[in-house]
Amino acid sequence: MNFINKLSIALVSASILSFSVSQAASAQQTAVPLTIEQLRKLYSKPINQWPKPQLREGIEHRPLGRVPMPTFPTTNPFSVAKMRLGEKLFHDPKLSRSGQIACASCHDRDLGWGDGREKSFGHDRQTGARNSPGIENAAFRQTLFWDGRAATLEQQALMPIVDKVEMNFTLPELEQRLNANEEYKQQFKAVFGQEQITAKLIGQAIATYERTLLSRTSNFDRFLMAIEEKPGRRRDALLASLNDSALNGLHLFRTKAGCLNCHNGPTFSDEQFHNIGLTYYKRKFEDLGRYKVTKNPEDVGKFKTPSLRGVMNNKPWMHNGFFAAMDGIMNIYNAGGIPQRVDKDDPLSPKTSHLLKPLNLNQQELKDLEEFMHAITAHPARGPHYKFARE
Template sequence: MPPKKMIFILLGVLCLYAILAGFRTGNSDPPTKAQLGEKLFFEPLLSKDLSISCASCHQPSHGFADTAAFSLGIHHTPTKRNTPGITNLSGRPSYFWDGRAPTLEAQALQPIINPDEMGLPIEEAVQRLNANDSYRHLFEQVFNGPATATNITQALAAYEKTLETADSPYDRYIAGDENALTATAKRGRLLFIGKANCNNCHSGEDFTADRFKNIGLYNGTTLPDPGRYEATKDSTHKGFFKVPGLRNVAVTAPYMHNGMFKTLREVIVYYNNPNIVVPDGIGRDLSLNKPLNLSEQEIQDLEAFLVALTDDRFAQRP
């Protein structure tokens, strides 16, 4: 057989082998940092008793929030605050209700080591992952070395950064589709930026000014959580909490740091006149002292607009 023909046959066999190898592994490309982070996000190995994962509290079908006022950690221990949704967190200047984490990587570490949540010392998490053949191989592929405290949180943060959403009826309306919003939602949008003054705090692309506000849900007794004060120890910060973004807010009930409002309507009714719902709130922002005087129809319109901020991946379908 001519040498040139043998070379072609050999190359053909090598190509076929490569294709079959790709089919066997399911993916011939090495995993990305975000793909490793996604696997870790759903991994109960990162909890002390192997019972929960990050996704147990940050449920994908609910905008990566929880449906309970307080999530249950290991040993069914309730968390101290409501689990917020974690979509659209890229580039935020601080994390958690009290803003104690300055980066997404720092945020990713806290639920793992918190004794009331996943309860696993990070040193033990590193040992577990490096003792696991699959994870040892994955970390070698992604980070060219074993799992460490640093690259575990880097991978988790990389996955969380992929949870950006911008495909809602509102986004299509802004892009020029006049039919993307209902007439009710259009009226609600005008209320949001007008009479209701919602964009005073919920501004920008993700509907948050990334500030901390006291909206009157702290009274030192029945509502004892001092919020940002716990992170700063500044007495002027008592009752201050991070203003959350509103994208996908319709699927992240219940609401507020303590989950005290079960529906969007309850939230709007509160803002309509906080003095009625919590008359003894300490240090409430002065902008909330005057009732909005929204009518029943306006409350419905505003709720319709908030629902229109729901990305299609979370929208309820028949």
């Protein structure tokens, strides 16, 4: 475990110990815990009949579920040929100045569509500022990047190309390079009806490919499939996809642990921005997050809620990649976030999200939550979903 992990866990432990006995007792659930048999009976029902979730005031209930098929914008409709062109561009290092870095360099299929590094490196081995997230289910994201600075996949696809640290190219130079390539000219003509290659068309092709990268079926998905089955061996087998620990983890996720406040819907993300206390304000590793985009002081230290689909494939975690062990993250949430002293005289002094409260989860409950993280993680997508890959 690296220094930052140890430091964060130490901070969390100190925060936990600071609670008085009476405060800890008040955090305990007053209801009698359900047995695993009772939980199986409750969660074997349709989703709309599951136990009522425990949500903070003002949070809309977005039920968990299976990932649907994505829709494509009318300004960039789907075609197999466009998707295959986008796939080629995604893996082609010609999109970088050096001719050595591709989109796939930081979004590797074999590494959960991330790169397994704390922070990615780019042009001349320069190190980036943030962790490279996986891109499965990117079709459903309302904004892109940890700070939400891109509104669409079409915009996002071009931004790493021109980033000085990442691919260090310019769009006019990229257009010139690809227009000198006869094979690309013919492919663009077949897809878009014109040989002239433009940055806009490059972004559309890559975005089309990325929208087809969907999570594979997880144990949680199989459990959800069981609910739709008639009684029988198949239904029983699918229900067994969640072991007892993961099932209790699901229940905790929706209730006592409060995870559903931010990690909700089929992709396990509210697509919003929150500060859990990892801003490192006025210290080494400072990152002001969403504030860099909006310039709104309320956004200092806020980062996009990541999707938890495939989460165990994407370590190290968090925007800074400082967490290689899930128990460190669990401890942070269990303590109600990293403590931050708000300076009333400093308008940029970051504030931990009001959604985070001390949870008082015991060690077995934390293990059950982690087991549920495994249950919502399938093998990384091999490539375009088969429904889009048919020629």
